[in-house]
Amino acid sequence: xxxxxxxxxxxxxxxxxxxxxxxxxxxxxxxxxxxxxxxxxxxxxxxxxxxxxxxxxxxxxxxxxxxxxxxxxxxxxxxxxxxxxxxxxxxxxxxxxxxxxxxxxxxxxxxxxxxxxxxxxxxxxxxxxxxxxxxxxxxxxxxxxxxxxxxxxxxxxxxxxxxxxxxxxxxxxxxxxxxxxxxxxxxxxxxxxxxxxxxxxxxxxxxxxxxxxxxxxxxxxxxxxxxxxxxxxxxxxxxxxxxxxxxxxxxxxxxxxxxxxxxxxxxxxxxxxxxxxxxxxxxxxxxxxxxxxxxxxxxxxxxxxxxxxxxxxxxxxxxxxxxxxxxxxxxxxxxxxxxxxxxxxxxxxxxxxxxxxxxxxxxxxxxxxxxx
Numbered sequence: 449x450x451x452x453x454x455x456x457x458x459x460x461x462x463x464x465x466x467x468x469x470x471x472x473x474x475x476x477x478x479x480x481x482x483x484x485x486x487x488x489x490x491x492x493x494x495x496x497x498x499x500x501x502x503x504x505x506x507x508x509x510x511x512x513x514x515x516x517x518x519x520x521x522x523x524x525x526x527x528x529x530x531x532x533x534x535x536x537x538x539x540x541x542x543x544x545x546x547x548x549x550x551x552x553x554x555x556x557x558x559x560x561x562x563x564x565x566x567x568x569x570x571x572x573x574x575x576x577x578x579x580x581x582x583x584x585x586x587x588x589x590x591x592x593x594x595x596x597x598x599x600x601x602x603x604x605x606x607x608x609x610x611x612x613x614x615x616x617x618x619x620x621x622x623x624x625x626x627x628x629x630x631x632x633x634x635x636x637x638x639x640x641x642x643x644x645x646x647x648x649x650x651x652x653x654x655x656x657x658x659x660x661x662x663x664x665x666x667x668x669x670x671x672x673x674x675x676x677x678x679x680x681x682x683x684x685x686x687x688x689x690x691x692x693x694x695x696x697x698x699x700x701x702x703x704x705x706x707x708x709x710x711x712x713x714x715x716x717x718x719x720x721x722x723x724x725x726x727x728x729x730x731x732x733x734x735x736x737x738x739x740x741x742x743x744x745x746x747x748x749x750x751x752x753x754x755x756x757x758x759x760x761x762x763x764x765x766x767x768x769x770x771x772x773x774x775x776x777x778x779x780x781x782x783x784x785x786x787x788x789x790x791x792x793x794x795x796x797x798x799x800x801x802x803x804x805x806x807x808x809x810x811x812x813x814x815x816x817x818x819x820x
Contacts, residue, residue, distance in 0.1 A: 474812035486522035503790030516818035530624035537618025553674035576628035643782030670782035672746030678736030693720030719756035
């Protein structure tokens with residue numbers, strides 16, 4: 449005979465099990481089936497950072513408590529290359545909610561409040577085991593499932609997004625030759641489309657007959673993306689000022705280009721300078737990187753907007769002011785259009801500590817959240 453206490457225990461256990469549930473994303477893409485697209489970030493890279501966003505229309509507005517996350521590989525793909533397992537020195541997962549309506553390339557600006565860290569440590573995972581349609585959540589052997597170290601209450605309102613922030617350092621998959629570790633997902637329309645860059649004017653050399661510094665622009669020039677002003681031909685290990693302006697015709701009441709009174713040189717200011725940033729030239733006189741990167745907000749109001757960018761470097765003895773200038777770059781921003789569905793990703797494919805993403809995409813990772 450079953451005692452009353454035993455029956456109560458059975459009921460309690462059954463209730464606990466039944467309380468376990470899940471949410472699969474992106475909901476509008478029918479994630480029970482293999483999705484149409486894929487993403488190489490993060491597990492095909494040695495180091496990476498990815499922020500994944502799913503809005504209220506994907507997640508819903510019913511509050512829940514998240515307890516784990518599972519991804520799955522894209523398929524069908526044959527197993528190739530090294531069989532694994534592969535190791536990650538440190539993988540950090542954070543989960544939470546943001547009020548930011550549309551993410552951009554600026555990782556920090558995408559978060560309106562701190563996220564909750566739910567995993568931090570080394571990880572071992574296996575590559576794609578071969579053709580499966582679709583792959584199981586978290587397969588193979590749970591290598592793509594992370595149980596959270598603490599549950600995270602989630603409650604979304606319209607205009608908010610669920611965020612999963614993943615940083616990965618020291619993934620050794622590249623040490624063993626090629627293997628598939630491509631995550632399944634769905635791309636929608638919209639996002640940032642690249643614009644154009646045209647150089648103009650001329651720089652001035654530090655010495656008579658010398659080579660003048662030059663400026664280039666790298667990255668995607670568009671609202672919602674980030675680009676970097678780079679250059680070469682400066683003195684090694686000297687400060688270089690990046691000038692970012694909105695006009696090539698007028699600055700502080702003076703007409704541009706503005707020849708500077710630097711005897712013996714032909715230096716000219718070629719842009720206004722509403723924003724300046726400082727970097728240090730390397731041992732070869734080249735400059736660039738995060739210090740001279742510019743993230744543009746993801747606003748259609750900035751579509752086609754013109755920017756003008758130039759570099760000025762310290763060059764003691766070159767002239768009375770000890771500075772030299774590069775030529776300038778005229779940047780015409782491309783276009784940003786709102787994503788067709790309420791999901792997005794921003795990522796960096798090499799630097800887990802990057803301030804700005806070098807990749808933005810209207811893409812939703814296939815993801816299953818364990819919930820209470």
